[in-house]
Amino acid sequence: MSLLLASSRRALLRPALTSVRFNSTAARASAEHKLTWDQFLTQRFRRRRINVGASIFTGFLGVTAGWATIANIEIDPTQLIFGFDPLQVLPVVIALFAGVGALFGPSLGNIIFRASLGKKFAEFNVKNAEFLRHVKKMRPDPSKQTFANPVPDYYGEKIGSLKDYKRWLRDGKAYRRKCENFL
Numbered sequence: 001m002s003l004l005l006a007s008s009r010r011a012l013l014r015p016a017l018t019s020v021r022f023n024s025t026a027a028r029a030s031a032e033h034k035l036t037w038d039q040f041l042t043q044r045f046r047r048r049r050i051n052v053g054a055s056i057f058t059g060f061l062g063v064t065a066g067w068a069t070i071a072n073i074e075i076d077p078t079q080l081i082f083g084f085d086p087l088q089v090l091p092v093v094i095a096l097f098a099g100v101g102a103l104f105g106p107s108l109g110n111i112i113f114r115a116s117l118g119k120k121f122a123e124f125n126v127k128n129a130e131f132l133r134h135v136k137k138m139r140p141d142p143s144k145q146t147f148a149n150p151v152p153d154y155y156g157e158k159i160g161s162l163k164d165y166k167r168w169l170r171d172g173k174a175y176r177r178k179c180e181n182f183l
Contacts, residue, residue: 035120038162040127045160047113054112055105062101066094111173131156144179151175 035043070090075081081089114121133154142151152171159165 003012015118018054035123036128037127039159040124040131041165043117043124044128044131047109048157050113051106052110055102058105058108059098059102059123062097062099062104063094069097070094081176135159138169138172139178142173149175149178151183 011105070093074085076092077086079086117124139154140151142154145151150177153159153168157167159168
């Protein structure tokens, strides 16, 4: 009887011990995947580069689409288009196609960036919202801007590292000090 009791006690203790181990392992694993500020700022800078690259690519696609559209239209050089010479209108139309294509670039860039981050994208969004709240709180008042004292990076777009962030804070403090002393 006592042998049966001892084996049942061991059986009851095993799941408790293994679940404790799994919980501590899971906590350690989640702590390893936490996005640090340095990693966040690096990813933010990477997102901007991806968006610019995608804008260039989609702008080129827009020029190609505009050129293909114009190449298939019969144009009489003696007839005016909207009161203008066709040779003046066609480059403007191609430029408009390029502009519309470039406007689609950030959308494509965000899709690429989101796919490249995968599961970390939700954590990136949380960090981004927190960062933007802090930038909004710490940015200087632009109403006191002058030519001699311009607002330093109002939206915090040039912040790409912790060093850049500290410099942004110092520039904002210097701007506020100049506004108070010279107005």
